[in-house]
Amino acid sequence: MVQREKIILLILVLIGFSLVLNGQEQTAKNIGPVVNSKYSDFGPFVSADGKSLYFTSDRPGGVGGQDGWVSHKVAGQWGEPVNMGAPFNTQMNEGPDCLTVDEQTMYFTGCDRPDGLGMCDIYVATKEGDKWGEPKNLGKPINTKYGEYNASISADGKTLYFVSNRPGGLGGYDIWYSIKQEDGSWGEPKNIGPTINTPENEIFVFIHWDGVTLYFSSDGHGGFGNADVFQSRLTPSGWSPPINLGPAVNSTEKEFYFTIPASGDLAYFSATQSDTQGQEDIYVVPIPAILKPKGLTLVYGIVANKDTCAEPTIDPVLKTPVYDIKTCKPVEAVIRLSKSATDEEILLGKTAPDGSYKVIIQAGADYNLNAYAKGFSFHSERFVVPAEQAYQEVEKNILLTPLGVGKVIILHNVYFDFDKAVLRPESKAELNNLIRQMNENPGMKIEIQGHTDSKGSDEYNIRLSRARAKAVLDYLVLQGNISPDRLTAVGYGESMPIASNDLDEGRQLNRRVEFRIISLK
Incomplete structure (x- = not known):
């Protein structure tokens, strides 16, 4: 514990030093009366592009008790919040925990719902047009008869972090995670471990879009107030010792629900501070360079x-x-x-x-x-x-x-060794795409066309482009089991440019392999 406190103290000194060098005091600011109200406004989640702010509020105009709301940034200013509506919001309490990068899937905490397994469960909802569809309880093994809260999904959608007081933890509330299986189901949750979790409470978790920077609130790691926000990074040897984000974020009160856009420049969190307009407000603070995600x-x-x-x-x-x-x-x-x-x-x-x-x-x-x-x-x-x-x-x-007879499609990511017809390994993904397409359209026949730029003799360019087209044909036959009867290979040399040969960029575009659809029957 002593060593960890020394590390925290050193980091806080470095943060203060960096702020002095910047010549300004970077402190948390109330996001203002457009978003915050005289009621409880908390649990912010900012979209990856930093242009949408989702949060929970019990303000009037909602569907039930605590509802999900969203504000969109226009010309640098947050707009009037809009209730997220039914069926996401109900007569019970809902809170939008996190969204995927594309903002089409949302994970949230729902409490006291008829289909709940415990007091509060984690749910998922997907966008249907411009509205949210019917939420679904994630069920077991994510949810239990205890309580699950505050989900955070990784940018690739494959790891779900959340807070729970289920048995097997180290304290009251711990951070857990689950890995999505190949069949789309969630695997058995695992405790994130003693580097992060303590005998006290870890009450919120946010995994940044980089997949390795974790922010969480805890009252078990020491700090300035009742619960502070900490940062840890995933390394080859596990999670790094947590770092207190310092006085720019943390106060003598309770700070939690910490969220950062992909840019990593600003952080939004909810707190009760001296200038809070309601019971809880949303704040924003610049992130010091030494604490920014990748x-x-x-x-x-x-x-x-x-x-x-x-x-x-x-x-x-x-x-x-x-x-x-x-x-x-x-x-x-x-x-x-x-x-x-x-x-x-x-x-x-x-x-x-x-x-x-x-x-x-x-x-x-x-x-x-x-x-x-x-x-x-x-x-x-x-x-x-x-x-x-x-x-x-x-x-x-x-x-x-x-798809249509006569259509010509460029294979954008087919690569060859210099001056040769040997396919490079990074061509595999593109050619596998073509194999999939031909398997989905068993009547499709194509002409594989090789092209070069204007450098070299006509005879040389014809020979090289033909050999490269033949290399693609051979891959489709040998690796994709595509019948040779459905394929022909032709080299056109420099005779069919799609860009100017006067510039390197244009010549690069002209050096290509494409295919023309001969038949779809």
């Missing part, structure tokens, strides 16, 4: 039908078509994130009805982002994020091509 990349955009877009303009430099996504009809699609080298699935989700999607990519990752929809060819984009990349947001709109 940098993340938030990728967002719209998936749409390419054939419905208005006539594209032409990029004056690359000579490539540029589509206005606002003119295209959205497509509801499956979104899949996988490792480029192995095709190991990281995340499987879907777009909202308006075709929008959001995913988080970790720093240091090399991922493929794939979109699939019935009646369309697949589309993939590769993201290679440096390990030291700071937080960034990347807009990537995806245009899907409807």
Whole structure:
């Protein structure tokens, strides 16, 4: 205990020193009367992009006792909160614990419900259009006859953290976690262990979007008040010793329900402090640099039908078509994130009805982002994020091509060794996409087309492009068991450019493999 207190003290000194260097006092501020009321406003959860703030309140205008509310940020200001409505809210007490990155799935605590197993249970609800669908009790083994509260889902949707007073813990309330199984069910919960849990109470948990930074409230680790907010990071050897977030967040009162957007720059939490307008208020505070989570990349955009877009303009430099996504009809699609080298699935989700999607990519990752929809060819984009990349947001709109005879689809992530027709390992995910598509459409026959840029002789480029197309054909036959009768391979050399060959970027686009649909019968 003495050693841990020394570590905490050192960190707090470093925090204070960093604030002095910044030349300003970074203290928690009440989020203000637009969001907070004279009633209880607590349990904030901020969306990954930092533009939506969900919270619990017993203010008038709700459905029952404590209801879920949401405020959206417009032009840098939080708007008037809106009740989340039935069936999410009931005559009982509800609190929106957390949402997935795309804000299409929500986990929350529901108390005293007819289908509850204990006093309070964890539930899940999914968006149906612009409204929340009927909540479902997660059931056993997550919920018990005791109490389960304050769920937090990892960015990949595979680990659920929560608080419970079930037997087998170390104190009154402990933090537990469960891993999602291959069949979609939740595995037997495990206690997160004595580094985090104490003989007292750990009453709230939030796993950041980076998947390794944990924030929680505890009255068993010492600190400034009745319950302080702490941070711990997951390392190869387990969770690091908790760090008190210091006086910028913690006071002599109780601080809990701590949440941070993917950017890691601001934190929202609920507390009772000297300037609280009601019984509990929501506060916001800047996060010191030494306590910020790892940098993340938030990728967002719209998936749409390419054939419905208005006539594209032409990029004056690359000579490539540029589509206005606002003119295209959205497509509801499956979104899949996988490792480029192995095709190991990281995340499987879907777009909202308006075709929008959001995913988080970790720093240091090399991922493929794939979109699939019935009646369309697949589309993939590769993201290679440096390990030291700071937080960034990347807009990537995806245009899907409807399946049809004569349609030509580029295989965006097929790679070869330099000047050779040897497929590189990171081509596996893209070619597996094509194998899946051909298995789903057993009557499909395609012409695999190889293309080069304008460097080299015509004869050389024809030979290289033909060999590369043949390498793709061989992969489909040998690895995907696709009948050779459904495949042909043709090399077109430099004769069919899709961009200017005057620039390196244009030549890179011209060096490609694509396929043309010959038959769908």
